[in-house]
Amino acid sequence: MYTRRAFLKSSGLGLFGIGLIGGIPAFVAEAVAREKNNPLYSKRKVIVCIFQRGAMDGLMAVSPFEDPYFREARPTLFMDAAKSGSGNNLIDLDGRFGLHPGMKAFETVFREKRLAIVHGIGSPNTTRSHFDAQDYMESGTPFRKNTTSGWLNRAVGLLGHDNVTTPFSAVSLTPSLPRSLYGDQAALAINDLKNFKIQGRGEILNQNAKTFEDLYDKTKNDLLRDTGKESFEAMKMLQRNLVKSYKPANNAVYPNSSLGNSLKQIAQLVKMDVGLEVAFTESNGWDTHFNQGKDTGIFARNVGDLSKSIMAFWTDIEAYQDDVLVMTMTEFGRTVHQNGTNGTDHGRASCNFILGNHVDGGKVHGAVDMLAKENLEDGRDLRVTTDFRAVFSEVATSHLKLKDNKMLFPDWDGKGIGVMKG
Amino acid sequence: MATFSLYFTYGQKKAERFPYKQGGLSKEQAAIHLLSRFTYGYNSNDVRDVQKEGLEKWFFKQLRAGQGDEKLELLLEPYADVLMDNQSIVQKYPRGPRVRRMMINEGFIPKDSVDNRSKFYKAAYKKYMEEKGYRPEGELFRKFIATKVLRAAFSANQLQEVMTDFWFNHFNVSFTKPQSAPYIPSYENHVIRPYALGKFENLLLATAKSPAMLFYLDNASSTVERPKSKNKKGINENYARELMELHTLGVDGGYTQKDVSEAARIFTGWTVYPMNGYGNSNILKNMTATNNKVKNQNIVDGDFIFVANRHDKGRKVVLGQQFNNNGYNEGADLISYLSSRPQTARFICKKIAIRFVNDKPDEALVNKMADTFLKSGGDMKKVLTVMVSSPEFWDKRNMYDKVKTPFELAISTVRALDGQIENPNRLVNWVTRMGEKKYYYVAPTGFPDQSGYWINTGSLLNRMNFGLASISNKASGVDIDLLELTNHREPESAEEALEVFARLLLPSTDIAVLKSRLSPLLTAQNLRQKIEKSSGGTFYEKTDKKENLMAKGKKSNNAMLAQVVGLIIGSPEFQRR
Numbered sequence: 001m002y003t004r005r006a007f008l009k010s011s012g013l014g015l016f017g018i019g020l021i022g023g024i025p026a027f028v029a030e031a032v033a034r035e036k037n038n039p040l041y042s043k044r045k046v047i048v049c050i051f052q053r054g055a056m057d058g059l060m061a062v063s064p065f066e067d068p069y070f071r072e073a074r075p076t077l078f079m080d081a082a083k084s085g086s087g088n089n090l091i092d093l094d095g096r097f098g099l100h101p102g103m104k105a106f107e108t109v110f111r112e113k114r115l116a117i118v119h120g121i122g123s124p125n126t127t128r129s130h131f132d133a134q135d136y137m138e139s140g141t142p143f144r145k146n147t148t149s150g151w152l153n154r155a156v157g158l159l160g161h162d163n164v165t166t167p168f169s170a171v172s173l174t175p176s177l178p179r180s181l182y183g184d185q186a187a188l189a190i191n192d193l194k195n196f197k198i199q200g201r202g203e204i205l206n207q208n209a210k211t212f213e214d215l216y217d218k219t220k221n222d223l224l225r226d227t228g229k230e231s232f233e234a235m236k237m238l239q240r241n242l243v244k245s246y247k248p249a250n251n252a253v254y255p256n257s258s259l260g261n262s263l264k265q266i267a268q269l270v271k272m273d274v275g276l277e278v279a280f281t282e283s284n285g286w287d288t289h290f291n292q293g294k295d296t297g298i299f300a301r302n303v304g305d306l307s308k309s310i311m312a313f314w315t316d317i318e319a320y321q322d323d324v325l326v327m328t329m330t331e332f333g334r335t336v337h338q339n340g341t342n343g344t345d346h347g348r349a350s351c352n353f354i355l356g357n358h359v360d361g362g363k364v365h366g367a368v369d370m371l372a373k374e375n376l377e378d379g380r381d382l383r384v385t386t387d388f389r390a391v392f393s394e395v396a397t398s399h400l401k402l403k404d405n406k407m408l409f410p411d412w413d414g415k416g417i418g419v420m421k422g
Numbered sequence: 423m424a425t426f427s428l429y430f431t432y433g434q435k436k437a438e439r440f441p442y443k444q445g446g447l448s449k450e451q452a453a454i455h456l457l458s459r460f461t462y463g464y465n466s467n468d469v470r471d472v473q474k475e476g477l478e479k480w481f482f483k484q485l486r487a488g489q490g491d492e493k494l495e496l497l498l499e500p501y502a503d504v505l506m507d508n509q510s511i512v513q514k515y516p517r518g519p520r521v522r523r524m525m526i527n528e529g530f531i532p533k534d535s536v537d538n539r540s541k542f543y544k545a546a547y548k549k550y551m552e553e554k555g556y557r558p559e560g561e562l563f564r565k566f567i568a569t570k571v572l573r574a575a576f577s578a579n580q581l582q583e584v585m586t587d588f589w590f591n592h593f594n595v596s597f598t599k600p601q602s603a604p605y606i607p608s609y610e611n612h613v614i615r616p617y618a619l620g621k622f623e624n625l626l627l628a629t630a631k632s633p634a635m636l637f638y639l640d641n642a643s644s645t646v647e648r649p650k651s652k653n654k655k656g657i658n659e660n661y662a663r664e665l666m667e668l669h670t671l672g673v674d675g676g677y678t679q680k681d682v683s684e685a686a687r688i689f690t691g692w693t694v695y696p697m698n699g700y701g702n703s704n705i706l707k708n709m710t711a712t713n714n715k716v717k718n719q720n721i722v723d724g725d726f727i728f729v730a731n732r733h734d735k736g737r738k739v740v741l742g743q744q745f746n747n748n749g750y751n752e753g754a755d756l757i758s759y760l761s762s763r764p765q766t767a768r769f770i771c772k773k774i775a776i777r778f779v780n781d782k783p784d785e786a787l788v789n790k791m792a793d794t795f796l797k798s799g800g801d802m803k804k805v806l807t808v809m810v811s812s813p814e815f816w817d818k819r820n821m822y823d824k825v826k827t828p829f830e831l832a833i834s835t836v837r838a839l840d841g842q843i844e845n846p847n848r849l850v851n852w853v854t855r856m857g858e859k860k861y862y863y864v865a866p867t868g869f870p871d872q873s874g875y876w877i878n879t880g881s882l883l884n885r886m887n888f889g890l891a892s893i894s895n896k897a898s899g900v901d902i903d904l905l906e907l908t909n910h911r912e913p914e915s916a917e918e919a920l921e922v923f924a925r926l927l928l929p930s931t932d933i934a935v936l937k938s939r940l941s942p943l944l945t946a947q948n949l950r951q952k953i954e955k956s957s958g959g960t961f962y963e964k965t966d967k968k969e970n971l972m973a974k975g976k977k978s979n980n981a982m983l984a985q986v987v988g989l990i991i992g993s994p995e996f997q998r999r
Contacts (some may be wrong), residue, residue, distance in 0.1 A: 216994050
């Protein structure tokens with residue numbers, strides 16, 4: 001089998017090196033890229049996680065529109081599934097829950113049973129601080145702050161194939177590494193794939209890259225020498241495969257947003273077969289205390305961007321859909337009652353979305369009681385009925401085919417909720 | 423112990439020599455090692471000066487941290503706000519949500535028009551801030567980080583800055599937690615730095631009582647459980663746990679969950695004195711409402727307040743020690759007790775050895791340091807002195823064994839090249855890009871102090887890019903006069919430039935080896951033309967091109983020097999210390 005060193009050596013010999021690819025016309029290289037590029041890494045399973053920072057109002061995203069208590073709690077925010085007056089109505093999913101009209105893009109995959117929703121999901125820790133709740137969700141240990149690693153980094157470790165490493169196994173499309181990816185396994189934070197190279201212009205650029213490569217290759221310090229080799233391999237791998245003006249497949253159109261842009265780059269990594277297994281990115285602006293709006297406004301814009309970005313990604317990577325799964329997460333939900341400024345405050349449970357061919361989709365999983373006061377947590381919030389670890393653990397274990405998932409969430413030994421098929 | 427008195431009466435008696443020869447180092451190498459461990463960077467001139475002054479004399483001067491810092495103070499003047507007390511800071515730099523509340527309360531905007539993304543709101547917000555003389559919170563953070571850069575680069579008291587960095591990371595707090603963020607400048611300036619070379623217990627107590635820590639680890643909201651109370655507030659264990667696991671005993675320090683819970687009860691009532699609408703102003707209301715007996719037990723100390731009626735008055739046992747209804751003193755006693763535990767001494771001393779010796783320090787050395795820690799009551803000056811007086815410190819294998827953090831790389835570049843920092847935040851951007859977002863590390867563990875954490879595929883290319891960018895003011899915010907560094911004797915070839923600057927930046931490196939490794943570059947055809955042609959590129963001043971036309975020769979040589987120096991800064995040798 002390949003070892004880490006073997007990977008480096010073989011790439012040095014030209015398997016991935018510029019020597020070979022450089023001799024082939026670009027269009028030929030691109031044509032064979034899909035099958036032949038990096039056979040070591042093709043057909044790896046990929047999990048894409050999107051953190052919705054700020055706490056999404058799960059009750060507005062997926063509304064229990066038949067619940068009279070809910071209608072009453074949200075006099076100016078409530079929407080109906082039936083046509084009523086002006087504006088768009090909810091998309092009726094199952095006679096009980098309605099999808100926000102801004103997420104119309106999700107309807108088809110939901111009907112095709114490839115999109116699952118888990119409602120009433122949240123953390124056992126009742127903190128309503130964004131910071132703490134995000135920290136707990138990303139470390140995966142809701143009662144321990146000092147966990148050094150993030151759950152997605154541990155997932156990479158549990159993949160158990162450290163005999164074939166790739167620098168692109170875990171990539172975050174964010175300016176700095178998220179808490180979810182802190183840990184022992186190498187993880188990359190890249191804001192823009194185009195910048196992953198020795199920068200500069202003109203003829204001297206190649207000279208500089210070559211000089212640095214030589215310097216690192218010959219240094220005595222093992223860490224710097226080995227990482228240097230990996231860095232230059234990774235750079236070449238990426239720059240060789242990175243298409244200058246990327247055209248998404250199947251006429252997919254990404255929103256011109258931060259999330260859309262990140263997912264477009266994740267799609268490129270998926271198609272490059274560089275060994276991506278865990279991808280992370282985030283979506284901001286969910287802390288809707290003021291005028292969150294109904295079918296238009298802040299919330300509608302946010303869910304529109306979220307669903308359209310995800311669906312553009314899904315369309316773009318159609319050829320890879322069997323191997324790719326997308327999961328959203330948010331630190332907590334928002335109050336059942338609207339506040340005095342047509343918004344909602346920090347609450348407890350929210351909902352999340354899981355998209356993939358092996359997902360038990362077309363359903364709203366989890367348990368949501370009638371929103372009568374006695375059913376609410378602390379008399380105000382949607383109760384957490386599903387521990388986020390039950391879902392994250394099931395999804396990651398099933399999709400990434402982890403054999404032993406005990407360390408994924410070390411304080412958790414509960415069961416999954418059947419959101420994945422089989 | 424006799425040796426200590428010798429060291430500490432230095433000046434009257436002759437100090438003992440550091441045992442660097444036992445470790446296999448020459449005096450020059452020892453000077454390099456000393457500078458690499460206790461400063462943010464150096465060049466061959468500093469190495470020469472330290473040898474001249476005497477290694478021991480230099481070290482004890484650094485340990486006293488009393489050198490005049492006029493140059494630094496001048497540079498810090500534009501950032502004077504950063505040194506204000508917390509009260510003034512939250513007054514001048516209010517947080518967004520608070521501004522919103524004030525605007526509504528004062529009728530500046532109607533209550534129902536507060537979509538904070540609307541143009542109307544943004545314009546009103548700006549106007550309100552201007553009228554009141556308030557500044558955005560982000561500006562405070564940027565200013566503060568700028569002062570961090572300036573202090574590291576230019577303070578004459580380098581060891582104090584290095585230790586301040588060490589302790590901040592040990593007692594980490596983070597800008598990512600909004601409640602804690604405004605208090606972080608004062609935390610570093612008024613809590614950490616003054617105690618950085620003092621006694622551990624004083625430092626620990628100061629952090630425990632600081633708003634930054636009280637908010638960061640939630641102790642500010644921790645109160646005695648009141649089963650009958652409507653709001654379910656109660657005990658929060660976060661601080662008590664990290665106090666033992668991260669601040670003192672270490673994870674294997676032999677405490678139990680029960681100890682954590684009991685310690686959390688001891689710290690109930692330790693909170694932040696409300697200031698300018700921040701913090702829980704009900705605390706003061708409740709205080710005046712209670713009877714005098716309780717009131718007299720309240721303790722106010724600067725930003726800290728111990729609120730007696732939030733304190734759990736029951737009996738507690740932590741690590742076998744009993745703490746009986748003794749108000750504030752229970753917590754102070756526990757901190758004192760934890761500070762004097764052998765586990766704490768070992769845990770802290772190992773961390774110091776990792777910072778200053780190598781990633782896997784010798785057990786015997788750690789034990790020696792821990793002994794001194796216990797005997798001296800956690801006196802950092804004595805612990806560091808024992809460390810640097812040990813042959814283990816000077817082991818040849820330790821030389822260049824540590825990898826510079828991105829911050830250290832950036833600052834050591836400035837110091838080695840005698841740069842002037844014109845735009846500290848531009849330099850900070852590079853540090854972030856290289857993988858160290860200073861003051862934004864989320865977890866209370868602080869950044870790991872291990873080479874493997876800093877050197878990875880994502881960060882390494884950026885270190886090389888930083889090297890190439892560093893000599894351009896436009897790219898790095900640092901003004902460097904390369905010609906000045908050569909005493910205005912322009913190197914005539916790339917090879918000569920390499921020799922001159924390698925001597926300056928990498929004083930003990932074998933220049934012949936470096937030259938041979940760089941020979942493909944040095945002998946490249948038309949090197950100078952290539953560099954000149956490229957110098958209009960990303961990392962070079964736009965004006966260079968124009969000036970090239972005006973003063974041919976001089977500037978093009980400059981571009982070549984920049985090229986060579988950039989490669990040295992980005993080289994593996996310069997990544998180590």
